[in-house]
Amino acid sequence: MRTDDFDFDLPREFVAQHPVRPRDAARLLDVGATLSDRHVHDLPDLLRPGDVAVFNDTRVIPARLFGHRDTVKVEATLHKPADGNGDGARWRAFARPGKRLRPGDTIAFDGGLNAAVEEKLEGGEVVLRFDRSGEELLDALETAGAMPLPPYIRRESGPDPRDREDYQTVFAQAPGAVAAPTAGLHFTERLLDALDRRGVKRVTVTLHVGAGTFLPVKADDPRDHPMHAEAGEIGDEAARTINEARAAGGRVVAIGTTALRLLETAAGEDGRLPAFAGESEIFILPGYRFKVVDLLFTNFHLPRSTLFMLVCAFAGTERMKQAYEHAKAAGYRFYSYGDACLLHPAETA
Structure with a gap:
């Protein structure tokens, strides 16, 4: 395995400098057996009653x-x-x-x-x-x-006062992150209500995202990359709801790579989730066996990044490269303020 395996070309004009409004009007690429172009507000139609969506409720501090x-x-x-x-x-x-x-x-x-x-x-x-x-x-x-915007958001006019709202999820509660859990930026109260009506359960966990999320992998072999640690917590009620949903045949839908990393850190080999408080420094590469997460809702990530490696581990490297090429050809917007995708695991894609 080489870091070069996770490289791809992305011209600067694909990098979103501002979010779309309303948030749930962003585009959504459904990456399963086929590629389907949707919008974020279509997400409830892509989930099933009894599924459980796991959100990261960390709050970004003006760092x-x-x-x-x-x-x-x-x-x-x-x-x-x-x-x-x-x-x-x-x-x-x-x-x-x-x-x-x-x-x-x-x-x-x-x-x-x-x-x-x-x-x-x-x-x-x-x-x-x-x-x-x-x-x-x-x-x-x-x-x-x-607000500590990512280094790839570069505006001639400088920071926008609206970033204080734009770079924060509507469900942010626990202060401590210095980078947003960006998949969560797409959600509105209207979309959350639609998930409820669909019968999708919702729980929150907390992972305080650090600036290390933006660090490139400089080692030729990604397994030599030192992974950053982030503090996280899963409460008793969230763990119980997820376990009960899985036992009843529901799927666990991680809203963002941060939620996924925390869940996979805490889960036992049998997929059962306990309450958890501690640090996550899990580095997920192709070959990893996912224990608890069934679907991943996430943004489009940087080439050669730990997050692109994670989505390749989840949905398959060649599949993700095809999806990203499709997204570029279709004019999707990338990174923190960009569009999103819903990933199905490699064995079902």
Whole structure:
């Protein structure tokens, strides 16, 4: 297996810079035995009564900060709590200009938020200790920070004030992510109601998405890629609902790769799901045997990325390459603000 096996060409004009409105008007490619062009609002028709849809309810924090150290302008993007959870004052961050920062420096960010540089790491990464923690820090970020949009969203006009709403799911509850669970961005209250009427059960789990989700695989062999860890939780009620649905013949529909990764991390070899609280660093490559997820609703992903490798593992590498070529020819929009696909497992495609 080579990383080059998961490469494909994608001209820049296919990368969505803004979402469609309404959210559920985005296009949906149904990838099964055939390829079918639909829209996201058609999803209830593609599911069955008794299926259970699993949503990630993490909430994106405004993790992009601007400030200065003396006369030097500084930009920092928080990407992971340094102490294993988001309750503390210490965060790992990508900083620019990282080379000009030193341990002991104090950065004054917009909105009256201050942080000390505790440690310098590789690649412009630093550990920051803020002058507050917990809810107080999260409240300050809401005032001082901007949404941490992916690096491939590049607008001449810069960030859009609407990103605060656009880059957040309508069911976001638990603050802690520094990247959105982008499959969930397509859902509206109208679509959620339609799923309910269809008889599709809905549960939420939490996986705090980190900036590592955007990191390219640089190793020639993807198995040599160090996978990032993300904190997650599955509650008792969600686990029980999923287990009962599976026992009754319902399918588990992961809304996004983040929900899938958390479910597959927690599931036993028999597919039974317990309650879970901990970190997920599972790296799913072709050859992986899925234990609990039957369908995957997801966006279109970056070439050579861990997420494209995951969807290839789920639906088949050649099948996914065919689907992506079809999507390009049909004018689908790619990545976080783009369109979506519904993937059936390789053995049924």
